[in-house]
Amino acid sequence: MPSMEDLLSKMTNIMAMRLRLMPEVAMHKWNNQLPVFDAAREEELLDKLTQMAMEFGIAEETAKQLLQGQMDVAKKWQEEMISQWRHDHVGVFSNARDLHHEIRPEVAKFSKAMLEHVALLISMNISISQTPPCPADIPEIFWQEAFEALRNAVNHGQ
Numbered sequence: 001m002p003s004m005e006d007l008l009s010k011m012t013n014i015m016a017m018r019l020r021l022m023p024e025v026a027m028h029k030w031n032n033q034l035p036v037f038d039a040a041r042e043e044e045l046l047d048k049l050t051q052m053a054m055e056f057g058i059a060e061e062t063a064k065q066l067l068q069g070q071m072d073v074a075k076k077w078q079e080e081m082i083s084q085w086r087h088d089h090v091g092v093f094s095n096a097r098d099l100h101h102e103i104r105p106e107v108a109k110f111s112k113a114m115l116e117h118v119a120l121l122i123s124m125n126i127s128i129s130q131t132p133p134c135p136a137d138i139p140e141i142f143w144q145e146a147f148e149a150l151r152n153a154v155n156h157g158q
Helices: 004-019 022-031 039-055 060-087 099-123 140-156
Strands: none
Touching (some): 004 060, 022 060, 022 099, 039 099, 060 099, 060 140, 099 140
Protein backbone atom coordinates (compact mmCIF):
# COMPACT_ATOMS: atom_id res chain seq x y z
CA MET A 1 0.00 0.00 0.00
CA PRO A 2 1.49 3.40 -0.95
CA SER A 3 2.18 5.92 1.80
CA MET A 4 -0.05 8.92 2.36
CA GLU A 5 2.70 11.21 1.07
CA ASP A 6 3.09 9.14 -2.09
CA LEU A 7 -0.66 9.18 -2.72
CA LEU A 8 -0.92 12.93 -2.19
CA SER A 9 2.09 13.54 -4.41
CA LYS A 10 0.63 11.37 -7.18
CA MET A 11 -2.75 13.07 -6.79
CA THR A 12 -1.12 16.50 -7.05
CA ASN A 13 0.76 15.46 -10.19
CA ILE A 14 -2.42 14.12 -11.79
CA MET A 15 -4.29 17.34 -11.06
CA ALA A 16 -1.40 19.41 -12.45
CA MET A 17 -1.21 17.30 -15.63
CA ARG A 18 -4.96 17.74 -16.17
CA LEU A 19 -4.77 21.50 -15.62
CA ARG A 20 -1.79 21.79 -17.98
CA LEU A 21 -4.06 20.68 -20.82
CA MET A 22 -6.36 23.69 -20.41
CA PRO A 23 -4.26 26.06 -22.56
CA GLU A 24 -4.54 23.54 -25.40
CA VAL A 25 -8.30 23.29 -24.89
CA ALA A 26 -8.49 27.08 -25.00
CA MET A 27 -6.37 27.25 -28.19
CA HIS A 28 -8.69 24.82 -29.97
CA LYS A 29 -11.74 26.79 -28.88
CA TRP A 30 -10.08 30.06 -29.92
CA ASN A 31 -9.13 28.74 -33.34
CA ASN A 32 -12.62 27.39 -33.95
CA GLN A 33 -14.51 30.29 -32.33
CA LEU A 34 -16.16 27.90 -29.89
CA PRO A 35 -17.59 29.04 -26.57
CA VAL A 36 -15.75 28.01 -23.44
CA PHE A 37 -18.98 26.85 -21.83
CA ASP A 38 -21.10 24.22 -23.55
CA ALA A 39 -23.96 23.40 -21.16
CA ALA A 40 -25.02 20.19 -22.89
CA ARG A 41 -21.45 18.87 -23.08
CA GLU A 42 -20.77 19.75 -19.45
CA GLU A 43 -23.95 18.08 -18.21
CA GLU A 44 -23.18 14.93 -20.22
CA LEU A 45 -19.60 14.85 -18.97
CA LEU A 46 -20.60 15.53 -15.36
CA ASP A 47 -23.11 12.67 -15.47
CA LYS A 48 -20.58 10.28 -17.03
CA LEU A 49 -17.77 11.14 -14.61
CA THR A 50 -20.10 11.11 -11.60
CA GLN A 51 -21.17 7.60 -12.56
CA MET A 52 -17.51 6.57 -12.86
CA ALA A 53 -16.74 8.13 -9.47
CA MET A 54 -19.62 6.25 -7.87
CA GLU A 55 -18.25 3.00 -9.34
CA PHE A 56 -14.97 3.82 -7.54
CA GLY A 57 -16.93 4.25 -4.30
CA ILE A 58 -17.20 8.04 -4.15
CA ALA A 59 -20.56 9.36 -2.95
CA GLU A 60 -22.60 11.03 -5.69
CA GLU A 61 -22.73 14.50 -4.10
CA THR A 62 -19.01 14.42 -3.28
CA ALA A 63 -18.23 13.43 -6.87
CA LYS A 64 -20.43 16.15 -8.34
CA GLN A 65 -18.87 18.83 -6.16
CA LEU A 66 -15.34 17.70 -7.01
CA LEU A 67 -16.00 17.44 -10.73
CA GLN A 68 -17.94 20.70 -10.95
CA GLY A 69 -15.12 22.42 -9.08
CA GLN A 70 -12.53 21.10 -11.53
CA MET A 71 -14.70 22.07 -14.52
CA ASP A 72 -15.28 25.57 -13.14
CA VAL A 73 -11.54 26.13 -12.73
CA ALA A 74 -10.91 24.89 -16.28
CA LYS A 75 -13.54 27.25 -17.69
CA LYS A 76 -12.24 30.24 -15.74
CA TRP A 77 -8.67 29.69 -16.91
CA GLN A 78 -9.79 29.19 -20.51
CA GLU A 79 -11.89 32.38 -20.33
CA GLU A 80 -8.92 34.30 -18.96
CA MET A 81 -6.63 33.09 -21.73
CA ILE A 82 -9.15 33.80 -24.48
CA SER A 83 -9.87 37.24 -23.06
CA GLN A 84 -6.15 38.02 -23.13
CA TRP A 85 -5.80 36.72 -26.70
CA ARG A 86 -8.76 38.83 -27.77
CA HIS A 87 -7.20 41.89 -26.12
CA ASP A 88 -3.85 41.16 -27.79
CA HIS A 89 -5.48 40.46 -31.19
CA VAL A 90 -3.89 37.02 -31.36
CA GLY A 91 -4.40 35.13 -34.61
CA VAL A 92 -4.95 31.44 -35.14
CA PHE A 93 -2.65 29.05 -33.29
CA SER A 94 -0.99 26.87 -35.93
CA ASN A 95 0.26 24.38 -33.34
CA ALA A 96 -3.13 23.67 -31.71
CA ARG A 97 -3.93 19.99 -31.29
CA ASP A 98 -7.34 18.53 -32.05
CA LEU A 99 -9.67 18.78 -29.07
CA HIS A 100 -11.80 15.74 -29.84
CA HIS A 101 -9.13 13.24 -30.89
CA GLU A 102 -6.06 14.33 -28.93
CA ILE A 103 -6.77 16.61 -25.97
CA ARG A 104 -10.05 15.27 -24.58
CA PRO A 105 -8.76 11.67 -24.36
CA GLU A 106 -5.86 12.97 -22.25
CA VAL A 107 -8.18 15.02 -20.04
CA ALA A 108 -10.37 11.93 -19.63
CA LYS A 109 -7.36 9.81 -18.65
CA PHE A 110 -6.32 12.28 -15.96
CA SER A 111 -9.91 12.71 -14.76
CA LYS A 112 -10.23 8.96 -14.29
CA ALA A 113 -6.89 8.77 -12.47
CA MET A 114 -7.93 11.69 -10.26
CA LEU A 115 -11.18 9.93 -9.32
CA GLU A 116 -9.33 6.69 -8.58
CA HIS A 117 -6.93 8.50 -6.26
CA VAL A 118 -9.68 10.47 -4.54
CA ALA A 119 -11.54 7.22 -3.90
CA LEU A 120 -8.39 5.66 -2.46
CA LEU A 121 -7.70 8.65 -0.22
CA ILE A 122 -11.29 8.60 1.03
CA SER A 123 -11.18 4.85 1.66
CA MET A 124 -7.97 5.29 3.67
CA ASN A 125 -9.60 8.07 5.69
CA ILE A 126 -6.81 10.49 4.77
CA SER A 127 -7.45 14.18 5.31
CA ILE A 128 -5.72 16.90 3.32
CA SER A 129 -4.83 20.02 5.25
CA GLN A 130 -2.37 21.95 3.10
CA THR A 131 -2.26 22.95 -0.53
CA PRO A 132 0.97 21.83 -2.20
CA PRO A 133 3.10 24.44 -3.95
CA CYS A 134 1.70 25.68 -7.22
CA PRO A 135 3.53 24.50 -10.35
CA ALA A 136 5.21 27.40 -12.17
CA ASP A 137 3.16 26.91 -15.34
CA ILE A 138 -0.26 27.08 -13.66
CA PRO A 139 -1.66 30.38 -12.34
CA GLU A 140 -1.79 30.33 -8.54
CA ILE A 141 -5.46 31.35 -8.33
CA PHE A 142 -6.57 28.39 -10.46
CA TRP A 143 -4.28 25.96 -8.64
CA GLN A 144 -5.68 27.04 -5.28
CA GLU A 145 -9.28 26.72 -6.46
CA ALA A 146 -8.75 23.33 -8.10
CA PHE A 147 -6.98 21.97 -5.04
CA GLU A 148 -9.69 23.34 -2.73
CA ALA A 149 -12.30 21.33 -4.66
CA LEU A 150 -10.09 18.26 -4.35
CA ARG A 151 -9.44 18.81 -0.64
CA ASN A 152 -13.17 19.27 0.04
CA ALA A 153 -14.00 16.05 -1.79
CA VAL A 154 -11.42 14.02 0.11
CA ASN A 155 -12.08 15.56 3.52
CA HIS A 156 -15.87 15.56 3.28
CA GLY A 157 -16.18 12.30 1.39
CA GLN A 158 -15.30 10.27 4.46
